[in-house]
Amino acid sequence: MKIALLAGDGIGPEIMEEAVRVLDALRLPQVTFWRGDVGGAAYRRHGHPLPEETLKMCRAADAVLFGAVGDPECDNLERHLRPEQAILGLRSELGLFANLRPAAAMPGLEDLSALRPEIARAIDLLIVRELNGDVYFGEKGTRTTPGGQREGYDVMAYSESEVRRIAHTAFRAAQGRKGRLCSVDKANVLETSQLWRDVVVEVSAEYPDVALSHMYVDNAAMQLVRNPGQFDVMVTGNLFGDILSDQASMCVGSIGLLASASLGEQQTEFGTKGLFEPIHGSAPDIAGQGAANPMAMILSAAMMLRHSFGREEDAARVEAAVAQALADGVKGADLGGTAGTKDIGIAVAERL
Amino acid sequence: MKIALLAGDGIGPEIMEEAVRVLDALRLPQVTFWRGDVGGAAYRRHGHPLPEETLKMCRAADAVLFGAVGDPECDNLERHLRPEQAILGLRSELGLFANLRPAAAMPGLEDLSALRPEIARAIDLLIVRELNGDVYFGEKGTRTTPGGQREGYDVMAYSESEVRRIAHTAFRAAQGRKGRLCSVDKANVLETSQLWRDVVVEVSAEYPDVALSHMYVDNAAMQLVRNPGQFDVMVTGNLFGDILSDQASMCVGSIGLLASASLGEQQTEFGTKGLFEPIHGSAPDIAGQGAANPMAMILSAAMMLRHSFGREEDAARVEAAVAQALADGVKGADLGGTAGTKDIGIAVAERL
Ligand SMILES: CC(C)[C@H](C(=O)O)[C@@H](O)C(=O)O
Ligand SMILES: CC(C)[C@H](C(=O)O)[C@@H](O)C(=O)O
Numbered sequence: 001m002k003i004a005l006l007a008g009d010g011i012g013p014e015i016m017e018e019a020v021r022v023l024d025a026l027r028l029p030q031v032t033f034w035r036g037d038v039g040g041a042a043y044r045r046h047g048h049p050l051p052e053e054t055l056k057m058c059r060a061a062d063a064v065l066f067g068a069v070g071d072p073e074c075d076n077l078e079r080h081l082r083p084e085q086a087i088l089g090l091r092s093e094l095g096l097f098a099n100l101r102p103a104a105a106m107p108g109l110e111d112l113s114a115l116r117p118e119i120a121r122a123i124d125l126l127i128v129r130e131l132n133g134d135v136y137f138g139e140k141g142t143r144t145t146p147g148g149q150r151e152g153y154d155v156m157a158y159s160e161s162e163v164r165r166i167a168h169t170a171f172r173a174a175q176g177r178k179g180r181l182c183s184v185d186k187a188n189v190l191e192t193s194q195l196w197r198d199v200v201v202e203v204s205a206e207y208p209d210v211a212l213s214h215m216y217v218d219n220a221a222m223q224l225v226r227n228p229g230q231f232d233v234m235v236t237g238n239l240f241g242d243i244l245s246d247q248a249s250m251c252v253g254s255i256g257l258l259a260s261a262s263l264g265e266q267q268t269e270f271g272t273k274g275l276f277e278p279i280h281g282s283a284p285d286i287a288g289q290g291a292a293n294p295m296a297m298i299l300s301a302a303m304m305l306r307h308s309f310g311r312e313e314d315a316a317r318v319e320a321a322v323a324q325a326l327a328d329g330v331k332g333a334d335l336g337g338t339a340g341t342k343d344i345g346i347a348v349a350e351r352l
Numbered sequence: 353m354k355i356a357l358l359a360g361d362g363i364g365p366e367i368m369e370e371a372v373r374v375l376d377a378l379r380l381p382q383v384t385f386w387r388g389d390v391g392g393a394a395y396r397r398h399g400h401p402l403p404e405e406t407l408k409m410c411r412a413a414d415a416v417l418f419g420a421v422g423d424p425e426c427d428n429l430e431r432h433l434r435p436e437q438a439i440l441g442l443r444s445e446l447g448l449f450a451n452l453r454p455a456a457a458m459p460g461l462e463d464l465s466a467l468r469p470e471i472a473r474a475i476d477l478l479i480v481r482e483l484n485g486d487v488y489f490g491e492k493g494t495r496t497t498p499g500g501q502r503e504g505y506d507v508m509a510y511s512e513s514e515v516r517r518i519a520h521t522a523f524r525a526a527q528g529r530k531g532r533l534c535s536v537d538k539a540n541v542l543e544t545s546q547l548w549r550d551v552v553v554e555v556s557a558e559y560p561d562v563a564l565s566h567m568y569v570d571n572a573a574m575q576l577v578r579n580p581g582q583f584d585v586m587v588t589g590n591l592f593g594d595i596l597s598d599q600a601s602m603c604v605g606s607i608g609l610l611a612s613a614s615l616g617e618q619q620t621e622f623g624t625k626g627l628f629e630p631i632h633g634s635a636p637d638i639a640g641q642g643a644a645n646p647m648a649m650i651l652s653a654a655m656m657l658r659h660s661f662g663r664e665e666d667a668a669r670v671e672a673a674v675a676q677a678l679a680d681g682v683k684g685a686d687l688g689g690t691a692g693t694k695d696i697g698i699a700v701a702e703r704l
Contacts, residue, residue: 084540114577119466135487135508140543149512152547156487157505159497186591188436191492195504221599222607225466225577239538243573243595250574 001031001309004061006054008039009083010282011292011341012067018294018345019065019301022321025349026305026314034061038090039083039282040071049074049086055093062268063308064090064275065301068282083282091131096262096275097162098169099129099241100303103228103248106257106326112335113253115225122229123252126177128170129241131262133162134192136238156192158237163199165265170235171207180211180232184220184240196237217244224248245279255280256293256334257322259300261307270310276300290340293332295322298348321351353383353661356413358406360391361435362634363644363693364419370646370697371417371653374673377701378666386413390442391435391634392423401426401438407445414620415660416442416627417653420634435634443483448614448627449514450521451481451593452655455580455600458609458678464687465605467577474581475604478529480522481593483614485514486544488590508544510589515551517617522587523559532563532584536572536592548589569596576600597631607632608645608686609674611652613659622662628652642692645684647674650700673703 003023007016020033036042036054043049049069058064069083079085090096104124105113113120138155145151167183174181183200185193197214204212215223217240223230224244228251236244249255256278263274278296286292299322306315330347331337339347355375359368372385388394388406395401401421410416421435431437442448456476457465465472490507497503519535526533535552537545549566556564567575569592575582576596580603588596601607608630615626630648638644651674658667682699683689691699 079540079546082540088541114468114471114579115466116468136541138505142543142547145511147511147513150547151509151511152542152544153490153507153509154542154544155505155507157503159499159503160501161499186594188431188434189440189488190504190506191494192504192506194431195494195502218594218598221573221595222602225599225602227466240595242538242570243592246570247573247577247599250577255574 001028002034002061003031003304004034004036004058004064006036006038006064006066008067008069008282009041009071010068010284010287012069012282014288014290014341015278015292015294015297016065016067018341019297021345022298022318022349022352023301025352026317028314038086039069040074042086043074043077043081043083049081049083050089055089058090058094062273063304065304066275066277067297068278068280070282070284072284088136090275091262092137094273094275095132095264095266097130097132098166098263099131100173100261100263101127101129101245101249101258101279103127103252103258105252106254108326109254109335113251115251115253119227119229120251120253125228125231125248126173126233127241127245127248128166128173128233128235129245130162130166130237133158134238156190156239158192158196160195160199163196164203166235167200167203170233171203171210174210174233175207178232179209182213182215182231182234184215184217184234184236184244186217187214188216192237200235220244221247224251249279254335255296256332257295257299259296259303261303263307268308271308274304274308276304290342291333292341293334294341294345295332295348298322298345317352321348324351353380354413355383355385355656356410356416357385357387358390358416359387359419360421360634361393361423362420362636362639364421364634366640366642366693367630367644367646367649368417368419370693371649373697374650374670374701374704375653377704378669380666390438391421392426394438395426395429395433395435401433401435402441407441410442410446414625415656417656418627418629419649420630420632422634422636424636440488442627443614444489446625446627447484447616447618449482449484450518450615451483452525452613452615453479453481453597453601453610453631455479455604455610457604458606460679461606461687465603467603471579471581472603472605477580477583477600478525478585479593479597479600480518480525480585480587481597482514482518482589485510486590508542508591510544510548512547512551515548516555518587519552519555522585523555523562526562526585527559530584531561534565534567534583534586536567536569536586536588536596538569539566540568544589552587572596573599576603601631606687607648608684609647609651611648611655613655615659620660623660626656626660628656642694643685644693645686646693646697647684647700650674650697669704673700676703
């Protein structure tokens, strides 16, 4: 099990250490950890947010555990040198086209949500976001209009095969859950969405056991506020997925607890190669203080055990240990508690 | 005062009648009402959702009062014949580039929001959405990839002058409110957004009294759930505005009460020519039953009096009458009450 650890910026290094502590406590056979630079930290050392060595290491690894990137001091760099480009580069270079973002209420933590407790309590959804296409990776630039003005442009596009593979991922995910899939698009305005919808409908013929519905993205943003409990699996493109998955996470209330997996087609010996990261960011304001909650990072490691290494049992053990720690009152400042980064890591490891 | 009334589909005709009742009750001098077909209703009578006669009438009018379009029976028509194309056509043909969508908590109605009452109560924001550009109106279509696959595409773009004029609208709106403007984009990924941000910053030099901030759209979707009370005016492009303004409306909870204005550059004798519509849709499920709440339609008429006819006093009178009716318990089913469409229209008219 070759695991690339990319801690990154801000609180990344601190929370990564606790994820490693928990993985160590599992006493897994034959784990090799590699450490690589990424983000603003990598830019400072190597002049690039995603150095060639790091990319090479990630290509050779079975899984990438990713902390966070983002550094206010790098905001004025040219776009291709900014920390965020590292994660975009990894997604595309490693062909990680499927981003899985579960958002589920945590029993006892409903009060953290801005939604009413009875609405927040019902949240148990999975957003499947396409991660290699859309307006993120189309042709883009600045051009001059016939009238002599600057114009910025970005081409949004999806091809059949891109939609088909993410649709299969989503239908299979729905089969393993409550059997309901909602595809989100803007087919009343966008040709990209019309193709998306047509292909999703085609693929649905292979999954008669999944109930498929379609929703416009503006309505989906409303429904995620009004009644997020109505959703099981949602599938959508890169841009809408970026917006809706962050919105859904915030509806749960405890973004310090939410993990994500980004998977491609490449298989490891025991599963699917992937990149695993908490959905929260680098939180530069609290970096270096030992105040960050590492639970989302630890739960990302659990997702890695499940998806890339076929170790469902270990994944479930880690998740149970986190839940137990929470039940025992081990809470970071983000959850209204006082436990520090290290305290939380140790508490989870002890409960394994 | 030449007012084009486009009732449209579903509940459109019922709620339009009540808006007209309220306008009549104001005994305005020299009002001419013209009625035109639009949406699915127009398609059935004329073979097109935005017939030439309707467009001509709207060009000649000082303001357009718009009900709603959308008809499930038209969902399988070719895109250019679907009801939604009528509103897109009107926006572009009339040059209505600025969509103003106020979203504010209604005292006593906080319980209708899915957000906790203390969070919902703080909402008082205005979304300024650009309405004539972005991926809505760029080149779009289906093409074949080199590999022989179908691919849908849509070009997202903004030119300097398009950003500049909506920025001015937004800065001026902020001057008339709490002096804070948040521009929402995705400048870490999109060149269109980078140009947007650069131009907004340029324009800000002319408004030293407005505090400008920038936010990525994914974060904005989170913040609108977490703490919508932080926002005063938000300005954003057509696509992000579509998503965020619907989300913000739902945060308020009572979308049956929210109105919108779409304004262009053309001046009338007393103000700015515009189109005014409720933000809710055609609600085909309750159409024809006299069950729809016409308050958002009536409040749209108030926005028309203010923006297109400079009748601030009459606008405020209508708004006060709606508030009084609500305070007196006149509530539609959407607000947990039993009043029908006509009851509500009469109740508001009586309170003028
Ligand atoms: C950092 C940024 C480029 C990225 C994205 O937009 O995909 C982030 O928001 C995410 O969702 O992982
Ligand atoms: C009907 C549709 C084309 C329209 C839009 O996307 O602009 C609607 O959602 C709106 O916000 O007015």
